Amino acid sequence: PTEVKVPWGELENTVKKAAPAQDMLTTFSQGESDYFAYRATFLRADGTRYFIHINQWTGEVTGSTGRLTVQRVLRDLHRYLFMPSIIGLPIVASMAFILLISLYTGLKTARNWMSLMTRIRFNKGFRVLFGDAHKAIGLWASWFILLMSVTGIWYLAELGSEVGARITGD
Numbered sequence: 001p002t003e004v005k006v007p008w009g010e011l012e013n014t015v016k017k018a019a020p021a022q023d024m025l026t027t028f029s030q031g032e033s034d035y036f037a038y039r040a041t042f043l044r045a046d047g048t049r050y051f052i053h054i055n056q057w058t059g060e061v062t063g064s065t066g067r068l069t070v071q072r073v074l075r076d077l078h079r080y081l082f083m084p085s086i087i088g089l090p091i092v093a094s095m096a097f098i099l100l101i102s103l104y105t106g107l108k109t110a111r112n113w114m115s116l117m118t119r120i121r122f123n124k125g126f127r128v129l130f131g132d133a134h135k136a137i138g139l140w141a142s143w144f145i146l147l148m149s150v151t152g153i154w155y156l157a158e159l160g161s162e163v164g165a166r167i168t169g170d
Contacts, residue, residue, distance in 0.1 A: 006059040015040040015052045018061045030056065037062050079155055089159040096152025103145045106138055113139055 012028060019025070019042050026049075027041040037053040044050070052064045080088030110116055117139045120132040164170075 005056045010059055011038060011054055011056065012040075014059055014061060015054055018052055018064070020044075078151075085159070089155055093152050093156030093159070096149045096156070099145050099152070100149045103142060103149065107142065110135060110139065 008028070012025070015028070016025060019040075023042045023044050025040055026043050028038065029041075030036070030038050034056075038056045040052045040054065042050055042052060049067045050064060051067075053062045054060065055062050076082055079085075079092060081091060082088070083091070107113060116132075116135045118136070120136055121128050
């Protein structure tokens with residue numbers, strides 16, 4: 001970064017020149033930190049959206065992307081399962097509660113679970129080997145299962161907040 005950012009008006013004029021004349025600029029936003037490029041959202045005549053990124057320090061257009069990016073695909077898959085949010089979010093949130101129950105029962109039934117995390121017996125046959133591997137992998141993945149559960153419950157809280165805001169008009 002330089003000492004001073006390019007003024008918003010100049011940035012807006014630059015991104016408008018980079019876009020076709022018939023496309024409409026709908027939003028222009030800065031990133032979460034100074035090292036993120038600013039993003040202008042444009043709307044084409046057919047209703048599709050795309051983004052133009054601009055360096056706020058130099059005023060140069062750094063590129064453009066469509067609405068469908070890897071980030072968007074992964075977020076929509078994990079948050080909505082590619083369904084409408086009113087259907088997909090409750091499904092994801094209900095799986096979070098099932099994961100929490102599974103985590104609890106797994107930890108509750110695994111006696112001496114600290115030693116089970118490292119014990120895999122190779123000389124007792126396939127059934128014992130797979131059982132030990134299943135327990136060890138499950139115990140090592142406990143933090144990730146907890147993270148997925150908390151994220152799913154957070155999505156449910158966001159959905160509840162959104163529905164509550166629509167009902168009350170806030």
